[in-house]
Amino acid sequence: MGATQKGTIDAANKAAAISKLREKGINPREIEESKSLLHMEVSLGSKKVKTQDFVIYCRQFATLIRAGVSLVEATDILAKQATSKPLKKALEAVEEDIRSGIPFSDAVRKHPKAFPELFVNMMRSGEATGNIDDTLERLANSYEKSFRLIKKVQSTLTYPAMLLVMILVVVFFMLIFIVPTFVESFESMDAELPTLTVWTVALGDWLRQYWWFPIGALAIGVVVFQYLYRNNEQFHYTVHYLMLKMPIFGPLLQKSAIARLTRNLSSLFSSAVPILQALTISQKVSGNPVVGKVVLDARSSLERGSSLTEPLEKSWIFPPMVTSMTRIGESTGSLDYMLEKIADFYEEEVERTVDTLKSLIEPLMIVILAGAVGLIVAAIFLPMFSLYENM
Numbered sequence: 001m002g003a004t005q006k007g008t009i010d011a012a013n014k015a016a017a018i019s020k021l022r023e024k025g026i027n028p029r030e031i032e033e034s035k036s037l038l039h040m041e042v043s044l045g046s047k048k049v050k051t052q053d054f055v056i057y058c059r060q061f062a063t064l065i066r067a068g069v070s071l072v073e074a075t076d077i078l079a080k081q082a083t084s085k086p087l088k089k090a091l092e093a094v095e096e097d098i099r100s101g102i103p104f105s106d107a108v109r110k111h112p113k114a115f116p117e118l119f120v121n122m123m124r125s126g127e128a129t130g131n132i133d134d135t136l137e138r139l140a141n142s143y144e145k146s147f148r149l150i151k152k153v154q155s156t157l158t159y160p161a162m163l164l165v166m167i168l169v170v171v172f173f174m175l176i177f178i179v180p181t182f183v184e185s186f187e188s189m190d191a192e193l194p195t196l197t198v199w200t201v202a203l204g205d206w207l208r209q210y211w212w213f214p215i216g217a218l219a220i221g222v223v224v225f226q227y228l229y230r231n232n233e234q235f236h237y238t239v240h241y242l243m244l245k246m247p248i249f250g251p252l253l254q255k256s257a258i259a260r261l262t263r264n265l266s267s268l269f270s271s272a273v274p275i276l277q278a279l280t281i282s283q284k285v286s287g288n289p290v291v292g293k294v295v296l297d298a299r300s301s302l303e304r305g306s307s308l309t310e311p312l313e314k315s316w317i318f319p320p321m322v323t324s325m326t327r328i329g330e331s332t333g334s335l336d337y338m339l340e341k342i343a344d345f346y347e348e349e350v351e352r353t354v355d356t357l358k359s360l361i362e363p364l365m366i367v368i369l370a371g372a373v374g375l376i377v378a379a380i381f382l383p384m385f386s387l388y389e390n391m
Contacts, residue, residue: 048113053084055140055147057091058119062136071104071132090114103127118264118285125271135271142267146260149347152354153256157249159358163365167372174376175204176211182380193383200379237289244290244317252353257288258322259346261295262339269336276302291317308335321345 057078064074072095079091090111097107105124108115119139126135183193183201193201207214228235244250244257261282268278276299283295297311309327312318322342329338 047086049084049087049090051147051150053082053087054114054116055143057082057087058136058143059140062133062140065133065136072098075104087114104132116285117281118268121273121277121281122268122271125273129272131271138267138270142263145343145347146263149256149259149350152350153252156252156354156357156361160361160365163361163369167365167369170369171372171376172207174373175200176208179204179376179380180208182383194379196375197379197383200376233289237293240288240290244288248357252350252357253288254317255346255349255353257286257291258318259343259350261286261291262322262346263343266336266339266343269339275308294318 060078061074064077065071069077075091075095075098079088079095082088082091090108090113093111094104094107097110098104103124105120105127108123109120122135122139123132126132129135179200183197229239230236244254246253264282264285265278268281269275273281279295279299279302283292283299286292286295294311294315294317297315298308301311302308307327308330309323312326313323325338325342326335329335
């Protein structure tokens with residue numbers, strides 16, 4: 001008979017702790033959750049799994065299942081090697097559930113911050129049809145393409161914003177530190193300052209005295225914007241509507257939204273998810289309330305016995321090519337294939353648009369920077385020319 005031992009072990013719950021101990025050949029008599037601060041993780045609520053971590057997990061999971069590894073073994077392997085703590089905890093809990101006989105889709109459904117609704121419903125459909133490996137392959141491809149698309153759009157929007165911040169920093173520095181040194185020299189010579197110089201000096205003086213005002217106003221504006229964006233549906237909708245209407249970046253966001261929606265719908269239809277349920281899921285994961293509203297209208301149209309295409313044709317968001325191909329897909333019973341082709345087309349369009357915008361944004365920002373700095377330099381040198389003329 002072995003000696004009694006005491007110790008601690010990291011596990012998601014008591015059942016997971018017992019399972020880990022038995023794997024090591026230890027039969028526990030009593031299990032208690034530690035209340036010590038040394039073993040307690042400090043967290044502000046349940047953290048959401050990052051999109052990048054989930055995309056990697058989805059691809060690895062699909063590869064393991066395709067190689068013939070069981071769901072339980074694949075989940076155990078991915079839980080042990082997961083670098084994301086929220087994902088690791090979720091996978092450990094899922095493993096315990098499926099070991100106890102709970103279906104995989106029901107197990108992952110308990111963790112909405114780790115597993116998106118699209119993933120849960122497609123896995124449920126895959127379990128029902130017995131095509132889990134094909135379903136996971138579609139999911140992995142869909143998430144990888146969507147993630148790559150989102151990153152491209154984000155980088156395109158972030159680049160000009162960063163350049164604009166740099167331009168403002170350079171202009172503020174010149175107004176606050178460079179301009180005053182020249183103005184003191186002009187005043188000592190009793191030089192008459194041109195209007196441009198007077199305005200530039202006045203702006204620099206105001207910024208030196210009230211530098212906190214624009215910074216504070218910006219900070220308050222950001223906080224108020226975030227609060228309204230997260231808590232006010234009408235404001236949230238209006239922001240996305242205005243973004244889609246922007247002259248340069250609006251078409252890019254529109255193409256990205258269409259590609260994301262059609263990719264998700266195609267994946268759901270291919271996995272035999274019922275069309276009404278697929279539309280509900282796609283509306284929730286569309287990432288754009290303007291597009292989501294049209295999807296809800298399409299769902300209502302189908303419930304009334306009308307076609308899916310009719311609400312799309314009435315919306316300015318979807319070009320004629322999208323509605324025409326959707327109508328053909330409906331009439332021929334190949335809607336999943338048509339939606340996949342639409343997604344492929346618009347993903348390529350987004351990539352081409354991103355490359356074009358990146359090639360145009362840099363010289364445009366250089367022109368803006370040159371113009372702003374040029375005005376300040378002109379404000380400095382105009383009085384010098386006047387002095388030389390009077391000498």
